Amino acid sequence: MARVALIGGDGIGPEVVHVAASVLEAAAERHGVALTLHHWDLCADRYLREGITITDEERNRLVDEYDAALLGALGDPRVPDNVHARDILLGLRFFADLYINFRPCRLVAPALSPLKDPDPATDIVFFRENTEGLYAGLGGSFKTGTPHEIAVEESLNTYKGVERIVRAAFEHADRTSRSRVTLVDKANVLSYEGGLWRRVFAEVGAGFPRIARDAMYVDAMAMDLVRRPQRYEVVVTSNLFGDILSDLGAQVTGGLGLAPSGNLNPGSWALFEPVHGSAPDIAGKGIANPLAAVGCAALVLRWLGMDAAAADVDACVPASIREGVTTADLGGAATTGEVGEWMAGRLRD
Ligand code: NAD
Ligand code: IPM
Numbered sequence: 001m002a003r004v005a006l007i008g009g010d011g012i013g014p015e016v017v018h019v020a021a022s023v024l025e026a027a028a029e030r031h032g033v034a035l036t037l038h039h040w041d042l043c044a045d046r047y048l049r050e051g052i053t054i055t056d057e058e059r060n061r062l063v064d065e066y067d068a069a070l071l072g073a074l075g076d077p078r079v080p081d082n083v084h085a086r087d088i089l090l091g092l093r094f095f096a097d098l099y100i101n102f103r104p105c106r107l108v109a110p111a112l113s114p115l116k117d118p119d120p121a122t123d124i125v126f127f128r129e130n131t132e133g134l135y136a137g138l139g140g141s142f143k144t145g146t147p148h149e150i151a152v153e154e155s156l157n158t159y160k161g162v163e164r165i166v167r168a169a170f171e172h173a174d175r176t177s178r179s180r181v182t183l184v185d186k187a188n189v190l191s192y193e194g195g196l197w198r199r200v201f202a203e204v205g206a207g208f209p210r211i212a213r214d215a216m217y218v219d220a221m222a223m224d225l226v227r228r229p230q231r232y233e234v235v236v237t238s239n240l241f242g243d244i245l246s247d248l249g250a251q252v253t254g255g256l257g258l259a260p261s262g263n264l265n266p267g268s269w270a271l272f273e274p275v276h277g278s279a280p281d282i283a284g285k286g287i288a289n290p291l292a293a294v295g296c297a298a299l300v301l302r303w304l305g306m307d308a309a310a311a312d313v314d315a316c317v318p319a320s321i322r323e324g325v326t327t328a329d330l331g332g333a334a335t336t337g338e339v340g341e342w343m344a345g346r347l348r349d
């Protein structure tokens with residue numbers, strides 16, 4: 001019996017996770033696979049109520065008792081320092097050593113791209129390093145709140161951390177018959193980390209002679225993702241650059257409402273989450289696009305080895321766009337719940 005923890009989180013998170021859950025249940029029923037879903041109350045409300053973000057025991061139980069988790073989003077204006085998101089989302093990434101942030105951006109419907117004449121073949125997968133870089137929390141603040149304040153935020157890069165994400169990118173390219181892996185960095189300025197990444201990229205890449213390698217500076221990459229996104233296949237990059245570029249990649253391929261992601265430690269544990277955040281501006285209105293969360297549901301099923309069910313859930317996304325059963329951000333008039341009901345109905349048919 002596969003077990004999946006559902007963490008709605010904040011804002012639109014619970015709304016889109018509700019849809020993902022109904023789609024998971026319908027797909028499991030259709031394919032006769034056993035799947036248990038449990039809701040976990042980890043969010044800003046709980047933090048404000050109890051003063052607890054997530055306990056060590058809860059982190060242990062999530063990883064020990066579940067095969068994976070699906071999270072909506074974390075972020076609430078009532079928690080301006082974002083401490084609960086740091087403890088829950090970043091905490092789980094670090095605790096379970098989820099070193100791959102797998103972020104696919106595929107142009108499922110060219111009309112949804114803001115680009116003029118987008119290439120329908122655009123299909124980029126970002127491999128974002130997920131446990132190091134500027135997210136390591138190294139640094140400090142001195143003389144805080146005075147005119148002499150000093151703030152230091154250091155970027156941590158280890159050989160082990162760089163090697164395993166670069167290898168994961170090449171192995172994915174190999175397995176999925178992609179022809180190129182692109183490294184994105186800022187090695188012209190950040191020469192210590194850039195030097196390490198470039199050496200490791202060449203060293204690991206040499207083991208995959210069929211796959212072409214190139215390197216881009218992150219500023220030029222931001223420009224090129226708008227100019228000719230179809231050129232990029234597998235992109236490997238550091239934690240912060242991957243965070244930024246995956247929002248850009250999501251937008252050129254149809255918007256944040258469509259982009260799923262997986263935080264993965266292969267063979268161990270995984271946490272799936274849409275690339276988008278808690279969208280406080282639209283929360284509670286029933287208009288959040290649930291397709292990114294549905295994409296996450298498909299990734300969950302694939303993680304569990306339920307490939308046929310995953311393929312059916314994946315197919316729901318282009319089908320809903322084709323049939324016009326979408327939320328307003330994609331030009332439709334359906335509510336979040338109506339998109340979910342339509343998909344669950346399609347899966348049960
Ligand atoms: P956001 O992604 O929440 O929203 C950006 C814009 O996109 C908003 O206009 C929003 O309405 C729109 N949008 C996002 N998802 C949508 C959806 N599914 N359907 C329709 N429109 C959608 O980014 P933000 O406003 O910068 O962040 C809000 C909060 O979310 C912050 O607290 C941030 O830290 C947090 N956040 C969390 C995650 C996560 O938990 N994975 C990711 C990103 C941001
Ligand atoms: C993401 C989010 C998170 C990140 C935030 C909410 C901590 O933006 O998953 O992309 O920066 O990784």
Ligand code: MN
Nearest residue numbers: 243244247275
């Ligand atoms: Mn982000």
